[in-house]
Amino acid sequence: MPLTVKSRRKRSTRIAVTILSGALPMLLGGAILYMQAGRALEQNAEQTADEALRQFNLMLDNTAEAARVLLPLAGNRCEDAKLALREQVTRRPFVRSTNLVWDNNLYCSSLFGDYQEAVNAGDYAHGQLWLMDGNPVTPNTALLVYRLSDDKKGALTTLDGYHLSNVLRLIGRQTLLLLQVGNHWLSADGKVHSGALSALPVAQSTRVSERYAFTVEAGFPEGETWRYISSEYPPLFSLLMFFGVVAGSIGHILQKRASSPSVELQRALEAGEFIPYFQPLVYGDTKKWSGTEVLMRWNHPKEGLVRPDLFIPFAEHSGLIVPMTRALMQQTAALLAPVSATFDGPFHIGINITASHCQDLELVEDCRVFLEAFLPGSVTLVLELTERELIEPTPLTHQLFEQLHALGVMIAIDDFGTGHSSLGYLRQFNVDFLKIDQSFVAMIGADALSRHILDSIIELSAKLDLGIVAEGVETEEQSDYLTAHQVDFMQGYLFGRPMPGADFINALSDH
Ligand code: C2E
Ligand code: CA
Ligand code: CA
Secondary structure: OOOOOOOHHHHHHHHHHHHHHHHHHHHHHHHHHHHHHHHHHHHHHHHHHHHHHHHHHHHHHHHHHHHHHHHHHOOOOHHHHHHHHHHHHHHOOOEEEEEEEEOOEEEEEOOOEEEEEEOOHHHOEOOOEEEEEEOOOOEEEEEEEEEEEEOOEEEEEEEEHHHHHHHHHHHHOOOEEEEEEOOEEEOOOOOEEEOOOOOOOEEEEEEEOOOOOOEEEEEEOOOHHHHHHHHHOHHHHHHHHHHHHHHHHHHHHHHHHHOOHHHHHHHHHHOOOEEEEEEEEEEOOOOOEEEEEEEEEEEEOOOEEEOHHHHHHHHHHHOOHHHHHHHHHHHHHHHHHHHHHHOOOOEEEEEEEOHHHHOOOHHHHHHHHHHHOOOOOOEEEEEEEEHHHOOOOOHHHHHHHHHHHHHOOEEEEEEEOOOOOOHHHHHHOOOOEEEEOHHHHOOOOOOHHHHHHHHHHHHHHHHOOOEEEEOOOOOHHHHHHHHHOOOOEEEOOOOOOOEEHHHHHHHHOOO
C-alpha cells in the first residue's frame, strides 16, 4: 500500500529503537566482557599475592634460622660471639646483619661488635617483625628486623629491603603489590610508608602469613579493567561491534515491516482519518430524498481524500474494518441524529458491511447503539452486504440476522447481479432489499441483453416481495426507465454525488 505516513515523532522513535536494538547487545556483551575481565584480574591478583607470600615466607625462614642459631649465644661476651654473628651474615643469602640482645639491650652487632642500644619490643608487630625505613648505617634503605627472644636473651637478624622490593617488583609486574608489617608498608619502589594502607581500587587481594607477622596486598589501579579489555579482547570487541550492527539492522528491518498496511490503518483509525460521505437515495416516483448511503473516505494527511476501494480490501483482510465501520456509524449518528426530527417518514441509512462483521454478534450491539441515537421511528438502518462475498449460512449468522431483524435493521444485497446468490439464499437470510448493480443500469438504452437481465431482476424482486434500489443512475433516460418499471429507490450522480456531512445536511432541507 503506497499510503503510509511517517510522522516526525514516529521517525525519531524508530531511530531510537534502531539505536537501542544495536546498543543493547553491545552493552550486554560489554558488561559480560567487563565481568570476565574483572574475574581475570582477580585471579591474577590472587596468584601474585600467593607467590609473593611464598617468597617472603622463604626469606624470613632464612632470617629466622640465623636468629635461632644465635639466640643461645645471648649473654656471652660480645668478643666471644662476634665471629658467630658474622658467620651467619656471610652464610645466609638474605641476612644483612645479626645482633645479640640481653635484657632489652642490643649489646653486640655483626657490624660494630660492642654496641649499646635499647630495644623496644613495642616497635615489633606481634613482638616479632619491624619494617624500618633505614638505620644509622644505611638511612633511607628499607630493612626488616626479625626478633627472637627467650626471657632475657634475644637475637635480632635483619633482612635487606633490597631483596624485599625486588620480590615486589619482579612478581608484581603489572600488579600493584605491597608488603605490610604492623603500621608500615613497603612498595615496589623500595619506599617504606607509615599509616593506613591505601586501598587498591581494582581486584584487591589480601594474604596473611601464618608463620610471620606480615600481610601481602595485591591489586590494580583505577581503570585497569578497561585497559585489560582493550589489550586482551580486541577480537571479541570487534565481534561485539559486528553483533551490534547486525542487531541494529534487524531492528530497523523489523520496524519497517511493522509499518505494514494494517499498522498504517490502525494509526489512521486512531487519528480519526476515516470519515463518512453521504450519497442521497431518492424515491423512484417523486425523486424526493428517501435516505442516504454512507460511503467511507480516508482523509489522508498526505494523499488527500482516498477512495474506499484502495483501502477497504486491506481493512477487511486485517479485520480492522469492524472498528472502522463502528467509527463511521458513530460519526453518522452524531451528524444526522440532531436533524432527525425534520425527516419526513423513516429515513433510509445504508451502511456497507462485510463478511468480517458476521463472525460474531458485535454488530447487533453497534446497530442498537446507532439506532438509540435517533428519535424512535425516524430512521431505517439498512446493512448492505455485497453479493460477491456472501457469507456462509451457519447457526451464528442466522442468530445474527435474526437479532438484527428483531431490532428493525434491514438487509440489502449490494451489487446484485454480479454474483450468483440463489433464491434459497435470499430467503434464508430474510433479505429486504436488492441493490441492482450500476453496470446493468448503465446498459439501459444500449444493450438489449443487459436490459433483459435488469427486467428479470426487477420482476424477481417483485415476486419475492423485496424492495429494489437501482444504483449508478446517471441519466434522465435511465431514471425514466426505472420509474416506468416501478423501481422503489434510485441512487446515482443524477441525484447527488457522495458529499461531506455538512454539505449533505445543507442540501437535505431542499429535498
Ligand atoms: P458500493 O457500495 O457499490 O458503493 C457505490 C459506489 O458507487 C460508490 O463508490 C459511489 O460513489 C459510486 N457511485 C454512486 N453513484 C454513482 C454513479 O452515478 N456513477 C458511478 N460511476 N458511480 C457511482 P465509492 O464511494 O468509491 O465506494 C466504492 C465501494 O467501496 C463501495 O461500493 C463499497 O463496496 C466500498 N465501500 C465504501 N464505503 C464502505 C464502507 O464504509 N464499508 C465497506 N465495507 N465498504 C465500503
Ligand atoms: Ca453499498
Ligand atoms: Ca453497489
